[in-house]
Amino acid sequence: MPRLGTVLVVAGTALVVRRALRRRIRRSPLWPLPALEQPVSGKGREAARATSWSARREAEPSPEQGRPSPLRLRVAERTEAAEGVVTLRLEGERLPAWEPGAHLDLVLPSGAVRQYSLCGEPADAVRADGGSYTVAVRLIEDGRGGSREVHEALPAGTTVEVHGPRNRFPLEDHHAYLFIAGGIGITPILPMVRQAEAEGVPWRLLYAGRSRASMPFLAEVEKLAGGGRSTVVAEDEEGRPDLAAALADAPPHAAVYCCGPEPLMDAVAALLPDGPAGLTLHTERFAPAASEAGAGPGEDVAFEVELRRTGRSVTVPAGTSVLRALREEALPDLPYSCEQGFCGTCQQRVLAGEVAHRDELLTDAERADSLLICVSRAKPGSGLVLDL
Numbered sequence: 001m002p003r004l005g006t007v008l009v010v011a012g013t014a015l016v017v018r019r020a021l022r023r024r025i026r027r028s029p030l031w032p033l034p035a036l037e038q039p040v041s042g043k044g045r046e047a048a049r050a051t052s053w054s055a056r057r058e059a060e061p062s063p064e065q066g067r068p069s070p071l072r073l074r075v076a077e078r079t080e081a082a083e084g085v086v087t088l089r090l091e092g093e094r095l096p097a098w099e100p101g102a103h104l105d106l107v108l109p110s111g112a113v114r115q116y117s118l119c120g121e122p123a124d125a126v127r128a129d130g131g132s133y134t135v136a137v138r139l140i141e142d143g144r145g146g147s148r149e150v151h152e153a154l155p156a157g158t159t160v161e162v163h164g165p166r167n168r169f170p171l172e173d174h175h176a177y178l179f180i181a182g183g184i185g186i187t188p189i190l191p192m193v194r195q196a197e198a199e200g201v202p203w204r205l206l207y208a209g210r211s212r213a214s215m216p217f218l219a220e221v222e223k224l225a226g227g228g229r230s231t232v233v234a235e236d237e238e239g240r241p242d243l244a245a246a247l248a249d250a251p252p253h254a255a256v257y258c259c260g261p262e263p264l265m266d267a268v269a270a271l272l273p274d275g276p277a278g279l280t281l282h283t284e285r286f287a288p289a290a291s292e293a294g295a296g297p298g299e300d301v302a303f304e305v306e307l308r309r310t311g312r313s314v315t316v317p318a319g320t321s322v323l324r325a326l327r328e329e330a331l332p333d334l335p336y337s338c339e340q341g342f343c344g345t346c347q348q349r350v351l352a353g354e355v356a357h358r359d360e361l362l363t364d365a366e367r368a369d370s371l372l373i374c375v376s377r378a379k380p381g382s383g384l385v386l387d388l
Contacts, residue, residue, distance in 0.1 A: 025337050035104050037376060070107065071095070071162040076132065078156045081216035084139045085184065086151055090162065095131035098122055100191035101169035104135060109153050113337045114146035118165060136216050138184040165181035168344060168361055169217035169284040174255040177203040180246065180268055182260020183215065188284055189259055190217055193224060202251065208233040208241040244271050260339035304383040308351055322373035331388060341375035353384035
């Protein structure tokens, strides 16, 4: 008699294969002809993200060739999704397609750039009568000002510059999912839930927030809650969510997708080993991680960065990012965006030196030969040689 775990894994593998075939056909009506102009044979999404730096650089436009042109989108509709949360529907023509987990880079009127997860329907981007993207933004009173600018300076009818969409939080094909969202963290999770539901993949959702009034898209979540698959926890009514119980109820070898405040994601990561066998955790963070070396920003030390192609060396002072030092002293046109280590715009190749990675974005393969210069630094006692 086969063990239950073996049966679940075999059944899950068959389901993943069927889903992959359906998705492949959906993307290209002429399947098995390639839907991509330059298909990468034998590489799934995980393998593609781990592709070597040199291969990626060959495929990407160089600074001389220019970056992809930004989109100019109109704020067609602005609504209040919850207390302190506004939803913007951005309209434009010939919009790039996107998949759950993707985000946009919004260039705000002040010039600040902020990243916001797409939370609408992917099909809305490619409608024949005009495409649209939807983002939701919570007002952060003590933040850096980007959310306040969205709330106060982007009324309906205004135009905003947008880059993307880009996806560093993709929904991988899997036989079952557990989704955990805290507050505004529901924005990338909701399209994932919709896709899992549409494809008939087993899923469960734990959605927590300070109060029901502050939780965006609560009505849709509750509508999807058939069969007890969604659990909504308003902390002012029920206290904090029972993360251990949610993980214990997950199917073995399920994929756990979590987005929300840092304490929530840290707690899920800490509890994961106590859950069923084979759970894998996928998170999206919106702030830089602590230093690998355990040093806070005030304990940073100065170091030297050699720019191999430029032929210059720059001193990065304590408390100053590599990005800022290079832009001020040598390369003022270096591209960047979030300055928090999660968008990937400022990723650069490392030729020599030891890196203290402080991002939550790069894969292990990417960290072997690159860093995000907006947050990461040289380890104490080391310098860096960059391919710049």
